[in-house]
Amino acid sequence: MSFPISAGLLDSMVLAVVSSEDTYGYEITQTMRKAVDVSESTLYPVLKRLQKSQMLETYDKEYMGRNRRYYHVTPKGAAQLSNYRSEWLEHKNKVDSILMNDSISKENKEIKEEEEVLPQEA
């Protein structure tokens, strides 16, 4: 399998992870790695970029005698995330319509249903 993950997709996924709950670097990387194979070294620049474009802001919180940097989605980030989501849905539907043979399978289903109905009437 070799579908490249674009920078935009990484940005939107990280935004989504942080938007559900303020969280810290390690947890973000672990969550992301559940879905896609990205190394921590890939995610650091993503987080930096999102901070620079004011989609994310950070604050420090003490944890076990050290600081942990938490990330929080700004209103601008939230707006961008909903943009990303609708863009992704549109993109996904378009790809699915071809990749999953959606239109063809739907037609086949309809034909099958008609066939099933006919014998019953007879």
Place this chain on the structure above:
Amino acid sequence: MRRLEYMSILRQKLVEGGLSSEETNDALEFYEELFLDGGYENEEKTAQNLGDPETLAKQILAENGAVGFVRPDYKMDDVIDPTRPGTSQAQPARDYDIAPDNRKKALLILVICTSFVWVPLGIGLLTGAFGIAIGISAALFSIGCVGIGLLVSGAITLFQAPPVGILLIGTGLFLIGLGVLVFMPFCKFAVGLFKKFFSWLVRSLKKLFNNASSQKAVSDNG
């Protein structure tokens, strides 16, 4: 490699690479956190996940606009799936390439930096060419004017000394014809040439600036 060793190599490489102390500390804090949150007993594993510290340092330096910009090509090659053994072991191939947009940026900077040489030079050459064109067209125009003068004076002389008058009229007509025949196409040619040159200049400048600004916009929007 354990955390302390990894972090000291990373710090050394970042400092050697000339990264600002703010950016260096920021990156070091982030990776330090990953080690600490990953757990003391998993330090070796965390280091393995992060890869070679020198490579990581190079990547951080590159992302901060230091020398030799490289951008890894992320691939979904390797979705981690615990039910399928071996899927997480395979390392995805990464393609490294010098980003072409940076080359364009460099070109733009070069063009701007050397502008003190080529702007006056270009203006000089341009005005020179313009002057020559004006000179030639003025000469052709004056030939036509002389022709008209000769024609008029010939018409007057015709009554006093007919042969001289005919000669003058003939020469006048010849010069008018010559002037019109050469002057008009030359003007057209020169105007067309200048027009072409200016539209080319505007287009190439636009292209250069567009490239730079669109590249900027892309990196801003991510």
